[in-house]
Amino acid sequence: MRRLLGEEKLRHRELDLLSYSYDSSFLTQTGDFRPDVIVVARSAADVAATVRYAHEHDVPVVPRGAGTGQTGGAVAARGGIVLDLSPLNRILELDADNLQVICEPGVVHADLNAFLAKRRLFFPPDPGSTKMCTVGGMAANNSRGMRAIKYGSTGDYVLGLDVILPSGETITTGSVGSRALQSSSGLDLTRLFVGSEGMLGVITRLRLKVLPLPASRGLVLAAFDVLEDSGKAVLAVFQAGVLPSAIEILDSSAIKAVNLYKPGLDLPAAEAVLLFELDGNKPGVAHDAQRVAEVVCQFTPRVRWADEPKQVAALWEGRSVVGAASGQVRPGATRVYAGEDICVPIARVPEALRGIQDISGKYETIVVTYGHIASGNLHAAPVIDMASAGERERVGYVAEEIHELALRLGGTVTGEHGVGLTRRAYMTREHGPALATMSLLKNALDPQGIMNPGKTFPE
Amino acid sequence: MSERTAPLAAGPLAAAQQEILKCPRCGQCRAYCPVFGELRDESSVARARIALAKALLEGRATADADARRCLSECTLCLACTANCPSGVAVEQVVLAARAELAQRLGVGTVERVVLGLLAKRDDLLPLLTFLGSSLQRLPFAKLPDDSGLRLRFPLGGLERRVLPALARRPFLAGSGPVVGQGERGTVAYFVGCFDNYVDVKTGRAVVGVLTHNGFAVALPQDQGCCGMPLLANGLRDTALPRLRRNVDALLGAGAGTMIAACASCGSALRHLYAPTFTAVGDGEYAEKAARLAEHVRDLAEFLAEAGIRRPERELGLRLTFHDPCHLVRGQGVKAQPRELLRSLPGVEFSEMAESDRCCGGAGTFSFSHYELARRINDRKVDNIEATGAAVVATECPGCKLQLNDGLVRRGLPQRARQVAELLAAAHGIDV
Structure with missing residues (x-):
């Protein structure tokens, strides 16, 4: 590898192996996932050379962006090479006339949108980890974020990819040299690689669709005394013909967490708070915000709306700090990422929230829950004392029961974070015979099983 | 090892x-x-x-x-x-x-000797400062302006590093226990190593500005290094006696407020002393340090809240402000220095991008990791240059040193000054 890449791109000292042995999953905090070596890629050629080496020597390769995932997807489950793609962070070309941008996988999501915003454009998927996650990681996990209900997933914006296959060969998906915004030509390999969590190849270049940046944003905040009414209000808004850009829910645990963390925000005491975000041109936003407020008033009198940027920011702050707040509801404890990403049918969100509260009570573990109610995607945040072996053990059961709850309600164990190591156990139950087809595809592309082994498929 | x-x-x-x-x-x-x-x-x-x-x-x-x-x-x-x-x-x-x-x-020899002197034998420092001040004229070339000295010959990791002139005599050596009449009360001034042994003019500016604005200034003679360089280099146990002496000196000064014009000193006094004593099980000094912390204020924070007399002189300057990390995040002070600077006659204030991003100074870090510190500083210098300001004000001598190093290295005319220096100039105080 030294001969192929040069010593300066290799990391193999004890400290390096430790530094690449985690992501933000609870699992990687409690196990040892050190690779044998790290390759810090500086070019697609480095990536190709690394994969060819792995192919020739039958060594596992784990692609990694910023390592902000929550599933252990970017750590070495079976040793081998971790391929750090975060230095590949160039925005190669903005083709504004054709609403697309070409970039490398290590570009940080927030940096891309800061670049695009200067041209009144944006890349709509909006993960909570925007400041540090990379677009390559987003594509590999098919990330979504708060605005998925209106704008969809990362996969909806990936027009084409350069992928280095496990054999070391490079292919371009989405038609070679194409700048078309859509295509029905051939099998959709782009969609195959999106969400494949590094198990089929390594993405080295992305062609992404971008959209005009909405000029205005409005917000409606509503507090509900009865949790189930929040679900009814969401459906009523849809039935009224309004499609918000985001609808976020904080349950009573999250409201309490926010008020403890930032008492000045003074979120109303309630079983649930909903935040509806509207975007578009200013008159349209004002109209839609008023309409949402009218509809929601059928279920609760406690409704406020705003379309002035400062007021919008003030109303939104409760949602923006809930992630931080959840970790601080209990002094000395920490929020862990386990059972954190279920997605259930929209109509069953209140049922899921009550179920999570029951699980929280059963295991005497604080769980703060919030999420994207419009798509049924809930983020449960268990808060534990990491020094307590009992609590570390109990949180495993909490996560297991939350996943079981999602499947029981007709949902999925992951709405946007992926499977990685942490949710392999549910794949057979969730996919049935389709899992075998996934395995066939994996084996066809990676017969040696060198690409990110140990992930997604149950052992 | x-x-x-x-x-x-x-x-x-x-x-x-x-x-x-x-x-x-x-x-x-x-x-x-x-x-x-x-x-x-x-x-x-x-x-x-x-x-x-x-x-x-x-x-x-x-x-x-x-x-x-x-x-x-x-x-x-x-x-x-x-x-x-x-x-x-x-x-x-x-x-x-x-x-x-x-x-x-263990720690390196240089750190052990230099930092050990700061902690244990600061009685020797006046003599060493005098000798250093005399000898540094030999290997160092003076810059065209008064911002410091540049090494004439490459020496270890200090190549081309801008360094300030050492004082012939420490600031505290020439000061009485209390300066001024104090119709508005008495404050104690925690000087810090830099303004005591190097930039004594800033020390004089601090005292001048405080007394000009009606405060008597107590200068506890047993104060010394705040301990931050020692703690930052892992020398906690070496630092402890010095920390205790500082606590006693300040609490015994008979002042209601303790003023620091160095962000790192202020931050250490406010937020590091008590946890450090707690960590070693020294409950008595943990309690004293917690009591002291409640009364420590940054100079700009204190003056902005207390109010200053209307300055007489027009500065005729375009200014920007660099937030020292240990001021903005360490002490939560951001608006106050800006308020003071904006209130000075003839000042046009221009906010810089990323004003609270680290300049790379970080005390001894900029000496032990000069190349890395320089790279961090480059971004800061770009942001300063973009404001068009002639002077970048700050509230930390370490930041001032690092900013001037970057500005001089890049051949730019802007210079860093502490808030106290600018206030003194606006009040017409000769330091």
Whole structure:
């Protein structure tokens, strides 16, 4: 590898192996996932050379962006090479006339949108980890974020990819040299690689669709005394013909967490708070915000709306700090990422929230829950004392029961974070015979099983 | 030299266990760490330092030169702490880990001698300062302006480094116990090493501005180094006696407010002393330090709140302000220096981009990691230049030194000045 890449791109000292042995999953905090070596890629050629080496020597390769995932997807489950793609962070070309941008996988999501915003454009998927996650990681996990209900997933914006296959060969998906915004030509390999969590190849270049940046944003905040009414209000808004850009829910645990963390925000005491975000041109936003407020008033009198940027920011702050707040509801404890990403049918969100509260009570573990109610995607945040072996053990059961709850309600164990190591156990139950087809595809592309082994498929 | 041990039950790192365990490795620090911003290597970011500390604590990592490098490559700028969703006090972990490594591996000779002098034999410093002041004229060339000296010959890691002239006589050596009449009360001034042994004009400016505005200034003679350079280099035990003397000197000064014009000194007095005493089980001084902390104020913070007399002189300057990390995040002071500066006659204030991003100074960091500090500073200098300001004001002598180094190195005419110097000029106080 030294001969192929040069010593300066290799990391193999004890400290390096430790530094690449985690992501933000609870699992990687409690196990040892050190690779044998790290390759810090500086070019697609480095990536190709690394994969060819792995192919020739039958060594596992784990692609990694910023390592902000929550599933252990970017750590070495079976040793081998971790391929750090975060230095590949160039925005190669903005083709504004054709609403697309070409970039490398290590570009940080927030940096891309800061670049695009200067041209009144944006890349709509909006993960909570925007400041540090990379677009390559987003594509590999098919990330979504708060605005998925209106704008969809990362996969909806990936027009084409350069992928280095496990054999070391490079292919371009989405038609070679194409700048078309859509295509029905051939099998959709782009969609195959999106969400494949590094198990089929390594993405080295992305062609992404971008959209005009909405000029205005409005917000409606509503507090509900009865949790189930929040679900009814969401459906009523849809039935009224309004499609918000985001609808976020904080349950009573999250409201309490926010008020403890930032008492000045003074979120109303309630079983649930909903935040509806509207975007578009200013008159349209004002109209839609008023309409949402009218509809929601059928279920609760406690409704406020705003379309002035400062007021919008003030109303939104409760949602923006809930992630931080959840970790601080209990002094000395920490929020862990386990059972954190279920997605259930929209109509069953209140049922899921009550179920999570029951699980929280059963295991005497604080769980703060919030999420994207419009798509049924809930983020449960268990808060534990990491020094307590009992609590570390109990949180495993909490996560297991939350996943079981999602499947029981007709949902999925992951709405946007992926499977990685942490949710392999549910794949057979969730996919049935389709899992075998996934395995066939994996084996066809990676017969040696060198690409990110140990992930997604149950052992 | 390295040491791998069984899990630690005691020692500096064990005391930081709770903070260490709070980090879920979410990686938000990647967006804020100025060191990671330059090196782009996972082992150079806060969560890696926490992971290392945890592994050291659990006996899963070796205390060796790599571990020392990882922990030393932190400017203690608090940006990760301020933006940590899990509320991890990263700097506490880094300081504890450095203290742990210092115990297990020892510290370098230069650090041990120089920092040991600051802590234990500051009675020798006036003489050494005098000798240094005389001798530094030989190998150092003076710059065309008064911002400092440049090394004439390459010397260790200090090549081309802008250094200020040492004072012939420490600031405190020429001062009485109390200066001024004080119709508005008495404050105690914690001078700090830099303004005591190097930039005595700033020390005089602080006293001049305070007395001009009606405050008597007590200058406790037994004060010394705030201890930050020692704590930052893992020399906690060496620092403790000096810290205790500072606490006693300030509490015994008979003043209601303790003023610091150095952000790092102020931040240490407010937020590091009490936890440090607590960590070593010194309850008496932990209580005293907590009491002291309530009365410590930054100079600009204090004057903005107390109000100043209308300055007589027009400065005729375009100014910008660099927020020292230990002021904006360490003490939560941001608006006050700006208010003061904007109120000065003839000042046009121009805000710089990323005003609160670390300049790379970080006390001894800019000497031990000069190249890295220079890279961090380059971004700051770009932001200063973009404002068109002639002067960048700041509230930390370490930042001032680092900013001037960057400005001189790039051949730019702008210079850094402390708020006290500008206030003194506006009040017509000759220092």
